[in-house]
Amino acid sequence: xxxxxxxxxxxxxxxxxxxxxxxxxxxxxxxxxxxxxxxxxxxxxxxxxxxxxxxxxxxxxxxxxxxxxxxxxxxxxxxxxxxxxxxxxxxxxxxxxxxxxxxxxxxxxxxxxxxxxxxxxxxxxxxxxxxxxxxxxxxxxxxxxxxxxxxxxxxxxxxxxxxxxxxxxxxxxxxxxxxxxxxxxxxxxxxxxxxxxxxxxxxxxxxxxxxxxxxxxxxxxxxxxxxxxxxxxxxxxxxxxxxxxxxxxxxxxxxxxxxxxxxxxxxxxxxxxxxxxxxxxxxxxxxxxxxxxxxxxxxxxxxxxxxxxxxxxxxxxxxxxxxxxxxxxxxxxxxxxxxxxxxxxxxxxxxxxxxxxxxxxxxxxxxxxxxxxxxxxxxxxxxxxxxxxxxxxxxxxxxxxxxxxxxxxxxxxxxxxxxxxxxxxxxxxxxxxxx
Amino acid sequence: xxxxxxxxxxxxxxxxxxxxxxxxxxxxxxxxxxxxxxxxxxxxxxxxxxxxxxxxxxxxxxxxxxxxxxxxxxxxxxxxxxxxxxxxxxxxxxxxxxxxxxxxxxxxxxxxxxxxxxxxxxxxxxxxxxxxxxxxxxxxxxxxxxxxxxxxxxxxxxxxxxxxxxxxxxxxxxxxxxxxxxxxxxxxxxxxxxxxxxxxxxxxxxxxxxxxxxxxxxxxxxxxxxxxxxxxxxxxxxxxxxxxxxxxxxxxxxxxxxxxxxxxxxxxxxxxxxxxxxxxxxxxxxxxxxxxxxxxxxxxxxxxxxxxxxxxxxxxxxxxxxxxxxxxxxxxxxxxxxxxxxxxxxxxxxxxxxxxxxxxxxxxxxxxxxxxxxxxxxxxxxxxxxxxxxxxxxxxxxxxxxxxxxxxxxxxxxxxxxxxxxxxxxxxxxxxxxx
Numbered sequence: 001x002x003x004x005x006x007x008x009x010x011x012x013x014x015x016x017x018x019x020x021x022x023x024x025x026x027x028x029x030x031x032x033x034x035x036x037x038x039x040x041x042x043x044x045x046x047x048x049x050x051x052x053x054x055x056x057x058x059x060x061x062x063x064x065x066x067x068x069x070x071x072x073x074x075x076x077x078x079x080x081x082x083x084x085x086x087x088x089x090x091x092x093x094x095x096x097x098x099x100x101x102x103x104x105x106x107x108x109x110x111x112x113x114x115x116x117x118x119x120x121x122x123x124x125x126x127x128x129x130x131x132x133x134x135x136x137x138x139x140x141x142x143x144x145x146x147x148x149x150x151x152x153x154x155x156x157x158x159x160x161x162x163x164x165x166x167x168x169x170x171x172x173x174x175x176x177x178x179x180x181x182x183x184x185x186x187x188x189x190x191x192x193x194x195x196x197x198x199x200x201x202x203x204x205x206x207x208x209x210x211x212x213x214x215x216x217x218x219x220x221x222x223x224x225x226x227x228x229x230x231x232x233x234x235x236x237x238x239x240x241x242x243x244x245x246x247x248x249x250x251x252x253x254x255x256x257x258x259x260x261x262x263x264x265x266x267x268x269x270x271x272x273x274x275x276x277x278x279x280x281x282x283x284x285x286x287x288x289x290x291x292x293x294x295x296x297x298x299x300x301x302x303x304x305x306x307x308x309x310x311x312x313x314x315x316x317x318x319x320x321x322x323x324x325x326x327x328x329x330x331x332x333x334x335x336x337x338x339x340x341x342x343x344x345x346x347x348x349x350x351x352x353x354x355x356x357x358x359x360x361x362x363x364x365x366x367x368x369x370x371x372x373x374x375x376x377x378x379x380x381x382x383x384x385x386x387x388x389x390x391x392x393x394x395x396x397x398x399x400x401x402x403x404x405x406x407x408x409x410x411x412x413x414x415x416x417x418x419x420x421x422x423x424x425x426x427x428x429x430x431x432x433x434x435x
Numbered sequence: 436x437x438x439x440x441x442x443x444x445x446x447x448x449x450x451x452x453x454x455x456x457x458x459x460x461x462x463x464x465x466x467x468x469x470x471x472x473x474x475x476x477x478x479x480x481x482x483x484x485x486x487x488x489x490x491x492x493x494x495x496x497x498x499x500x501x502x503x504x505x506x507x508x509x510x511x512x513x514x515x516x517x518x519x520x521x522x523x524x525x526x527x528x529x530x531x532x533x534x535x536x537x538x539x540x541x542x543x544x545x546x547x548x549x550x551x552x553x554x555x556x557x558x559x560x561x562x563x564x565x566x567x568x569x570x571x572x573x574x575x576x577x578x579x580x581x582x583x584x585x586x587x588x589x590x591x592x593x594x595x596x597x598x599x600x601x602x603x604x605x606x607x608x609x610x611x612x613x614x615x616x617x618x619x620x621x622x623x624x625x626x627x628x629x630x631x632x633x634x635x636x637x638x639x640x641x642x643x644x645x646x647x648x649x650x651x652x653x654x655x656x657x658x659x660x661x662x663x664x665x666x667x668x669x670x671x672x673x674x675x676x677x678x679x680x681x682x683x684x685x686x687x688x689x690x691x692x693x694x695x696x697x698x699x700x701x702x703x704x705x706x707x708x709x710x711x712x713x714x715x716x717x718x719x720x721x722x723x724x725x726x727x728x729x730x731x732x733x734x735x736x737x738x739x740x741x742x743x744x745x746x747x748x749x750x751x752x753x754x755x756x757x758x759x760x761x762x763x764x765x766x767x768x769x770x771x772x773x774x775x776x777x778x779x780x781x782x783x784x785x786x787x788x789x790x791x792x793x794x795x796x797x798x799x800x801x802x803x804x805x806x807x808x809x810x811x812x813x814x815x816x817x818x819x820x821x822x823x824x825x826x827x828x829x830x831x832x833x834x835x836x837x838x839x840x841x842x843x844x845x846x847x848x849x850x851x852x853x854x855x856x857x858x859x860x861x862x863x864x865x866x867x868x869x870x
Contacts, residue, residue, distance in 0.1 A: 015768075015772060015796055015798055016796070018795065018796070018798075019792075019795040019796055098816070098817050100810070100815065100816070100817065104806060104810075106816055106817070113828045113829060114798065114828055203828040203829070204828065204829055218657055219657060222653055222654060224659060224827065224828075224829045226829070242851070245851040248851060248853055249851065249853060251853075252853035252854055252855050253853075256853070256854045256855050256858065257854075333450075337450060355848075357454075359846050360453065360454040361450055361451070361453070361454055363450055363453075363549065364844065365844060365845060366844070366845045366847065367844055367845070367846055367847075368846075368847040368848075368849065369846075369847070369848045369849060370848070370849045370850055370851055370852075371539060371847055371848075371849025371850075371851065371852040371853070372852065372853045372854050374853075374854035375535070375539075375847055375849075375852070375854060376845075376847075380535065380854070380857070380864065381533070381535070381541055381845070382533050382535065382541070382864065382866035392659065393548045393549055393638040393639065393659075393842050394548060394638070394639055394659045394661070394829065394830040394842060395829040395830040395842075397842055397843060397844065397845070398844075398845045399845075407828050407829060407830075407832050408832060409799065409800060409801070409802055409832065409833075410800060410801045410802070410811075410816070410832075410833045410834075411794050411802055411803075411804070412801065412802075412803040412804070412806055412810055412811075413790075413803075413804045413805070413806075414803065414804060414805045414806025414810075415805055415806075416677070416680040416683060416684065416805055416806070417805075417806040417807065417810070418683055418684060418686075418687035418688075418691070418806070418807045418809075419687055419691045419692075419807050419809035419810060419815070420687050420691050422815070423691065429815065429817065431817035
C-alpha cells in the first residue's frame with residue numbers, strides 16, 4: 001500500500017474512531033495487552049533479529065539497550081496500557097456551554113485531532129505507548145520507528161492492528177468496534193518524506209529524535225509540527241541562592257542523565273555569589289568527570305577551559321557544561337531567552353520576588369524554582385505517558401500527554417434559528433454562560 | 436526600520452508585556468480609546484485620502500464601504516475597546532496544579548503566545564480590534580492591512596503606539612508601563628514575505644483575506660498559521676426534517692450575507708424528502724435570485740442548471756448554490772468530509788439520533804443542528820471580538836477570540852528537589868491533584 005493510500009485509510013478510520021465509545025476503546029486496549037503477551041515469543045524473536053543486525057553494524061551499547069524488547073519490556077508496556085485504560089476518556093468533554101438565545105445552545109466539546117504522524121527513535125516500546133495513547137484519545141496514527149527496530153516494529157504494528165480489528169467468527173463484523181486502518185506503519189525515510197506532503201489527510205506530525213531530523217521535518221511540511229529540535233536548558237544560580245542547594249541542583253540537572261533534552265547545558269552564576277559558589281560547584285563536577293567551559297569572569301575565579309560564543313547555543317548531551325557569570329537576574333533572563341531553546345530553565349534563589357520575575361519573564365515551556373531541570377517530563381509531571389515535548393508556542397507546550405492529542409469542535413443546537421432575525425433586530429442574543 | 440528589526444523589537448516587547456498587570460493593560464486600552472477620539476480629525480483626513488485614491492482606482496462600492504473610517508466607525512471601535520476592558524484578563528490563570536511531592540508543586544499557567552503576525556483585509560477598524568485584542572492578551576503584534584487603507588493604517592498604528600508608550604513629563608519613564616515596540620506596522624507585501632521568514636521571533640501568523648493569499652502564506656512559512664483558506668459550508672436536509680424550517684435555514688445560510696466564509700455553498704437533500712422539499716426551496720431561492728446548480732437527481736425533480744464535479748468544491752461567495760440529492764445521512768457525511776473545508780456544516784432534522792451522528796462524524800470546526808451556518812462567528816458565539824476563524828485542527832478551531840491568543844507555561848516550585856532521589860527510589864512522587 002502506498003503512503004497516500006495509508007494516509008487516506010487512516011483518515012477514514014479517524015472519523016469513525018472519533019465517535020467510538022469509551023468502553024469499546026478500553027476493551028480494545030485490553031485486547032492489545034493480551035495479544036502482546038500471547039505473541040511474546042514471536043515479538044522477541046523478531047527483536048532478536050534486529051539486535052543481531054544491530055550488533056553486526058556495531059550499534060553503540062546504550063542504543064542496543066534501547067532497542068531490546070524482551071519479556072520485561074513487554075510487561076512494562078502492558079502495565080502502561082493498564083494505566084491508560086484507567087484514565088478518563090478525554091474525548092467528548094463539554095469544555096464550555098453558552099445559551100446564545102432561547103433554544104439555541106452552543107457547546108465546545110473536546111474531540112480527537114484526527115490523524116497523527118509520529119516519527120520516533122529506536123525504542124520499540126515507544127510504538128506501543130504512542131499507538132495506545134492515540135487509540136485512547138480517538139486518533140488514527142501513522143508510525144515510523146527507528147530503522148534498527150524494523151523487524152520488531154513490523155510485528156508489533158501487526159499484533160496491535162489485529163488485536164483491535166479482529167472479526168467475530170461468522171459475522172464479518174469487527175468484534176471490537178475499532179475501525180480498520182487506524183494504525184499504519186511506515187517503513188522507510190522515503191515514506192516519511194511522502195507523509196510530510198499529505199497535509200489533506202494528516203493533521204499533526206510529532207517528530208522525536210535527533211535535532212537535525214526534527215529540524216528537517218519542521219522545514220519540509222505544511223502540516224503542523226509539535227516537538228522540539230534542541231534542549232538547551234539553563235540553571236541560574238542567583239545571588240540569594242542557598243549554595244548547597246544550588247550545587248545539588250546544578251549537578252542533578254547536568255549529570256542525572258546527560259543524553260536527554262532536559263539536561264542542563266549552561267550554568268549561569270550571579271556575580272554576587274560567583275566567588276563563593278564556583279569553587280564548590282567545580283569540586284562537585286570534577287567528582288563526576290564533567291568538562292567545564294567558562295566565560296572570562298568564570299576563569300578569573302576557577303581554572304576551567306574557555307567557553308566560546310558557540311558554547312552558549314550548543315546542546316552537548318554529554319558530560320560537558322558551559323559556565324557564565326552574569327550581573328544578576330536581568331542578564332540571566334536575557335541570556336536564556338536569547339541562547340536557550342525555550343525548553344526548561346531553572347532558578348535557584350531564596351528570594352521570592354526574584355524567582356517570580358524569572359518564572360514570568362523566561363520564555364520557556366518549563367520555568368522551575370529551586371529544583372532540577374530534569375523534572376521536565378510527562379511521567380514526572382503526572383500526565384501519564386507522553387508523546388513528546390513541545391517547544392512550540394501553540395497548542396501544547398512542554399510534555400505532551402493525552403490532552404495534547406485533542407482539539408474541540410463547536411456544536412450548535414437550535415430549533416430553526418436564522419441569522420437574519422438577529423441582524424434585523426427581531427431577536428437578541430442572550431449569551432448566557434451555562435458551563 | 437527593517438522587518439527583521441521590527442520583529443526583534445516586538446519579540447523583546449512581548450517578553451515584558453507578558454508580565455504587565457491587568458490594570459496597566461486596561462489603562463492603556465482606555466488611553467487608546469481616548470487618543471482615537473481626540474485624533475479623530477487626523478484619522479478621518481488620512482482615511483479621506485485613501486478613499487479618494489480608491490475611488491480613482493475604481494474600487495468596488497462594497498469595498499469602499501469597508502474602507503471608510505469615520506466618526507461612526509471610531510465610536511464603534513471605542514465601544515469595542517470598552518467591552519474589552521471589562522473582560523477578564525486571560526493571562527496568569529492557573530489551569531491546573533499538581534503536588535508532585537511534598538514541597539514540589541507544578542502549576543500550568545496561561546500566558547501570551549508572544550508575537551503574532553496578522554495580515555488582514557481593507558477594514559481599518561480591524562487594525563484597532565486586532566491590536567487591542569493582542570494588548571489585552573499580552574501579545575506583541577505585527578500588522579499588515581490592505582494596501583487601500585495604507586494612509587489610515589499608518590496614522591492608526593502611530594496613534595495606538597503613542598497612546599500606550601507616552602513618556603511622563605520629565606521622568607523619561609513610560610507612564611503606562613507598556614513596553615515600546617509592542618505594535619509594529621508592515622506596509623508592503625514584500626514586508627509580509629520577509630515576516631514569514633522570521634520564525635525565531637514570530638510565534639504565530641493569522642492571515643485573513645482571499646483564499647489564494649491565505650494559501651500562499653500557509654505554503655511559505657515555518658511559523659504556525661491559524662486561519663482558513665476556504666469556507667465551503669453545507670446544509671444537509673434530512674428525511675426527518677421539518678420542511679418549512681429547512682427552507683428557512685437553507686435560505687438564511689445562503690443569502691443572509693453571501694460574501695462570507697460561513698455562507699453555505701452546497702445544499703444536500705435526503706432522497707426520502709427530495710420530491711417534497713426541492714420545489715419549495717427552489718421557489719424560495721428564485722425569490723432571492725439565487726442561481727441553482729443541481730446534480731442529476733435534483734434535475735429530475737426541479738429545473739435547474741447542471742452542477743459539475745467542480746461545483747462541490749467551489750466557494751461561490753455569491754448568489755449561487757449547488758444542490759445534491761444523497762441517500763441519507765451516511766452519504767451526506769461522506770460528501771461533507773470529502774468536499775468541505777471543515778469550517779461549518781448544518782443538519783436539519785427532527786430525529787435526535789441522526790443529528791447526533793452528524794454532529795459526531797462531520798469533521799468540521801462547527802457542526803450545527805437546526806440552525807443557520809451563518810451563526811459561526813466570534814461575536815454570535817459570545818466570544819467578544821475575533822481575530823479570525825480557524826479550520827486547522829490544533830490550538831484553536833472555529834472563531835478565534837482572546838483564548839486563541841494564549842498558551843501556557845509550566846511553573847515548577849520546589850525546595851531543592853533533584854531527580855536522582857526519585858530515580859534511585861529514595862523518594863516517591865505523590866502526584867496529588869491540587870486544582
